Amino acid sequence: MKSTLRWFARTCAALAALSLLRTSAPGPAAAADAAATGPVLVTKLDGAVSPAMQDHLVQALERAARERAAALVLEIDTPGGLESSMRVMAGRILDSERPVIAWVTPSGAHAASAGVFLVMASDVAAMSPATNIGAATPISMQGPMDSTLSRKATNDAAAFARTLAAQRRRNAAWAEDAVRRAVAISETEAVRESVVDFVAGDLADLLAKADGRAWHRSSAYGPIAVKGVPVVRIEPGFRIRLIGHLADPNIAYLLMMLGIYGLIFELQNPGSILPGIVGGISLVLALFALSALPVATAGVALLVLGAVFLVAETQVTSHGLLGAGGALALLLGGLLLFQPGTVKVALPVLLGATGVTFACFLALGAAALRARRLPQATGAAALVGKRVRALDRLAPSGRVKLGDETWNATSEAPAEPGETLVVIEVKGLTLSVRPSKE
Numbered sequence: 001m002k003s004t005l006r007w008f009a010r011t012c013a014a015l016a017a018l019s020l021l022r023t024s025a026p027g028p029a030a031a032a033d034a035a036a037t038g039p040v041l042v043t044k045l046d047g048a049v050s051p052a053m054q055d056h057l058v059q060a061l062e063r064a065a066r067e068r069a070a071a072l073v074l075e076i077d078t079p080g081g082l083e084s085s086m087r088v089m090a091g092r093i094l095d096s097e098r099p100v101i102a103w104v105t106p107s108g109a110h111a112a113s114a115g116v117f118l119v120m121a122s123d124v125a126a127m128s129p130a131t132n133i134g135a136a137t138p139i140s141m142q143g144p145m146d147s148t149l150s151r152k153a154t155n156d157a158a159a160f161a162r163t164l165a166a167q168r169r170r171n172a173a174w175a176e177d178a179v180r181r182a183v184a185i186s187e188t189e190a191v192r193e194s195v196v197d198f199v200a201g202d203l204a205d206l207l208a209k210a211d212g213r214a215w216h217r218s219s220a221y222g223p224i225a226v227k228g229v230p231v232v233r234i235e236p237g238f239r240i241r242l243i244g245h246l247a248d249p250n251i252a253y254l255l256m257m258l259g260i261y262g263l264i265f266e267l268q269n270p271g272s273i274l275p276g277i278v279g280g281i282s283l284v285l286a287l288f289a290l291s292a293l294p295v296a297t298a299g300v301a302l303l304v305l306g307a308v309f310l311v312a313e314t315q316v317t318s319h320g321l322l323g324a325g326g327a328l329a330l331l332l333g334g335l336l337l338f339q340p341g342t343v344k345v346a347l348p349v350l351l352g353a354t355g356v357t358f359a360c361f362l363a364l365g366a367a368a369l370r371a372r373r374l375p376q377a378t379g380a381a382a383l384v385g386k387r388v389r390a391l392d393r394l395a396p397s398g399r400v401k402l403g404d405e406t407w408n409a410t411s412e413a414p415a416e417p418g419e420t421l422v423v424i425e426v427k428g429l430t431l432s433v434r435p436s437k438e
Contacts (some may be wrong), residue, residue: 038067040207040226043234045074048343049081049089049114050292052243056236057089063234065097070229071210073101073203074122079343080113082292083138083157090121090164099123099215099224103206104131104187104196112136116178120164123215124224125196126206127187133195134184136161136175139294139339154180171195203231249343252289253334257353259283260307260330268314294339302333313361323361327354383423388433390419400433409433 043060045053057074064072080086093100102122104111107130111119116136119125127133138153158179165175171194177183190196197213200206211227236244245251262279266272290300309326316322331354334345383402392398394411400421401407409431415421425432 038064038069039230039232040071040073041067041069041232041234042073042075042203043236045076045078045115045118047078047244048247048293049078049085049118050243050247051082051085052236052240052247052292053078053081054085054088056240056244058092059237059240060234061092061096061098061100069098070226071099071101071124071207071224072096073103073206074118076102076104076111076115076118077106077109078111078113078115078118080115080136080139080294083114086114086117087160090117090160093118093121094164094167095217097217101126101206101210101224103200104128104133105200107131110184112184113139116175117161117164119196120161120168120170120175123168124210124213125168125170126198126200126209127190127196129187129199129201131187132184133187133190134178135182136178137180137182207231246285246289247292248289249293249338249345250349252286252293253337253345253349254353255282255286255289256303257330257357259286260310263307264310264314267311293343296336296339299333299335299337302329302336306330306333310357310361324358327357327361330354330357383426383431386423387436388421388423388431390415390417390421393417394421394433400431402431407431411435 041060041064043056045057047053060072060074063069100122101124102111102119103126104115104119105128107128109128109131111127111131111133112135114136116133119133136157138150138157158176161175161179162172164170165172174183174185174193174195185193185195187196187199191199198209200209207226207229210224212223212225215222215224246255259279259282262275262277262282264279266276266279269275306326306329309322309329313322313326331350334350334353338344386402388400388402388407388409390398390400390409390411391406394400394409394415396410396412396414398409398411398415399406400409402423408429409421410433411421412424412432412434415433415435420436421433422436423431424434
């Protein structure tokens, strides 16, 4: 009896185990779920990794899932960017319902810093000829980190890079070196080191080489099937394009300059309003753009110092010296604005902005020198040539408005109320005026 019970218990256990294996193993349903019915979607990840790029990628992944795309191709060319955005993007690629193909393109492009993680997270990784990948050492957006923080950030990033590479069966040791030693390699070296899968010269070549490669998720698996599938490009929306343009280092620098000039002109001409509005908006946009870029403390300090010098030039007679010093500080600030080895302001942009600043403030200095050499008019003589507005009908006598003051006046020709006149002589408390020719 006992042997019969033992046999029955073993049989039940074996059946339960077999049932569990059949349930957990990926079967036809999982393979069917991986089948694509939509097109190959292609989109660009071009520029700094930022919240705008993150939003664009999320939208592209959601569309790929919604349309059951055969694959989503990411054309990558980035110097890196925000770690927070990179981690969200890499996580969404790992969890994507459809296969993701990362392609560093066009020739001359690179996947640096945060871009390395995006390539590592993708199901298939490829590069165009004459491209490179690597240099993923963390850089603080607020300037140099102390040794402890730097070590913690580096260890964290290295572990993440190693995890992504292992997940996609790529070279985890190289991924860690890209973080710890900032190594960078060309496309041919990347294929040889098993960092990427292959080199592709164009989109057709990319899809031909990606076709048939395996991809898998917890809920689906199967070969990538992109042969003969229509290709649809995804363009970012207006909001994402706008934010992406603002994050361009050249645009950020020019917005900063426009903001400084606007506020200076407002201080020099109080009440003009428009320069202050334009300058304030430009400064806010510039600060937003710089928040998504790896700025250096020294560069920001020089920009602030340059702005202070330029404002002081409008308040202090320095014959253009403060203005020239401010322009030089702005030039040096632009050169040192971003962390070395990341992004930079184009030299023509720097020289153009500096040249305009030099020209404006040297002109102001020359005008100030000329004004100092002119004889100073005082008392009644200072009123000659001033414009006034008629308050009464002058035929020939009446009242006129000079600044905030009301004067008695006589006109050599009849004048109607509101007409503009010019002072030609002052006789006691009465002005002699004539109609203005303008």
